[in-house]
Amino acid sequence: MNSANGARRVTSTVADPRFQARLRRRYASERRFQWIGRIALALGGAFLALILGTIVANGYTAWQQTFIALEIHFDPERLDPEGNGSEDALLAGDYGGLVKAALRKAFPEVRKRRERRKLQALVSPGASFYLRDMVLEDPSLVGETRTVWLPADDDVDMLFKGHIDRSAPEGSRRLSDRQLGIVDALAARGAVEKRFNRAFFLAGDSREPEISGIRGALVGSALTLLVTLLLSFPVGVGAALYLEEFAPRNRWTDLIEVNINNLAAVPSIVFGLLGLAVFLNFFGLPRSVPMVGGMVLALMTLPTIIIAGRAALASVPPSIREAALGVGASRMQTVTHHVLPLAMPGILTGTIIGMARALGETAPLLMIGMVAFIVDIPHTPFDPATVLPVQIFLWVDSPERAFVERTSAAIIVLLGFLIAMNGLAVVLRRRFERRW
């Protein structure tokens, strides 16, 4: 009776058309959900590809730069009129004059003053620095004549990279008809060439795109991150250790925990304002320096490190602590010998992710003056500097067409560093992941 009853009930449920319909609906909703997920993934992937594609497409041309070959006569009259060969004299030499003379010699038919000026505008104003560096490196060049590849002006560079429309009316073109003719003549002589853009990696910022580079920003970023790491890692790990391993659980530690969690969500510009008010205005620290930038970013990174550190410490099983305490290790020994080493991969992962965030941070640094136009490459944390994301911000704001590709190229470099840092975090996690 019982089993017959049960059997009838089972068949009746399955055979019920309403059950079948419900079952179909359940499967349909599952399929629907999966498709929504796939579409979301595809959309995300497409946008990522679009962003990266645009950046790379805009930026890859910046690896190359147009150079113009000129017969440069290193005229002793212009470089070292007193003939004493001292470094000071060579530093003060009229290198711009060498370029002008070389251009005049190459195009003797250009006579009018205005036209000559246009001729000179084809070569970068930074060319004189190239020549100066050459001479300083090898003073025996004075008096010689050499063929030197000098960076072309950014307008010429843009012309050869296809960003200037020759068919546009002369008035709305950056290069005049005459200049185009000269450039074409140079190209016909084989005196125009695209070469690897060393300046982009070796030079500091400049108003002239063709001689501007990211080195200053890179060094600034490195110095800032170094300061951030040195400040936030020991303090963050110490705070995490104390809170997780030693502090009593009471209202005060609860309050501290809530505050740390809230700090992690505070907009970064607020930290910048704090840095401006406290570090610059109250303590009178210098503006625009990586030291202060690092301090501000350390404040911003601290909550991340503390939270990651506490999570890593909490994930060390209590049995390990009991084992150590059980053989008579002190709490400090338990922590330093067992808990901390086991939590280190997690702490380092959190730190690297915090550092990666700090590397990409712009807003707080604007507040403390790291947005200034700085040509010199910083050498210590107390030299004025800017950082990569701020450099990108500055370039994107510049009107010259040639800064477009440089902006994208700088973004590529920044993304490269970010990917490398996050990759390192993944490697660390994989490598030191332990099972208990």
Next chain:
Amino acid sequence: MSTVAASAATPAFVPDRPAGAPREETHETVGEIHSPSARITVREVTVWYGEKIGIENVNIDIGSNEVLALVGPSGCGKSTFLRCLNRMNDIIDNCRMTGDIRLDGEDIFDPKLDVVLLRARVGMVFQKPNPFPKSIYDNVAYGPRIHGLSETRADTDEIVQRSLERAGLWEEVKDRLEQPGTGLSGGQQQRLCIARAIAVSPEVILMDEPCSSLDPIATARIEGLIDELRQQYAIALVTHSMQQAARVSQRTAYFHLGHLVEVGETSQIFTNPRHTLTEDYITGRVG
């Protein structure tokens, strides 16, 4: 008494105990709490977790060369009691304790007493084998190193070998001392933990259900080991297995809802319990 024993054999239809039957209300411990060769004496110990009482008014001795089995249903306070003996409860935030525990006459809650030294004298083996994620050698050598028991590498080698031999693990691991302790089987890990505990030459060993995660063969090895260790140490053993208590212990203490209900010779507790709660438990009616 005999009627109760008879009814215990057929537990399914036992009517509830008659209302007039003696039921302890005073929580006085029944049986002989004293031991002639007491190493640890526990008097009027009460432990609170916040407002909740963990164990209340426990009085018992643990003698040398004996295994004291602590039995009782889950949550009755066996582990709480055990963790009082080496002050492991210190690390639980809201845990408070009153009363007096003496190890060889010394008050272990004396503020002048160093808890690190106490734990070197009172070793502990935990429910789940918890070797450090280090090599087998380092697991055993860790205690002697931090206590400065071994000056040279040769000393350490000797302590490691002796401890592993005593724990019955030496033959199995002597060729792979540098391999991680976590790579051993469960029973080997537990013996490694015992070796780690005895490497610091304790006087008392506390074991908190050391066999609960092991198979019967590994359990038998550990039980044999406990019996050997008894020759040198006083051992307090928490167990859920009545058979284990009967096999390895000399004295048994029965805890019930935070009270130490009965203490006595193991043979007496299992054959002739005096307290009705003990009897209910060991005959399988409670717990």
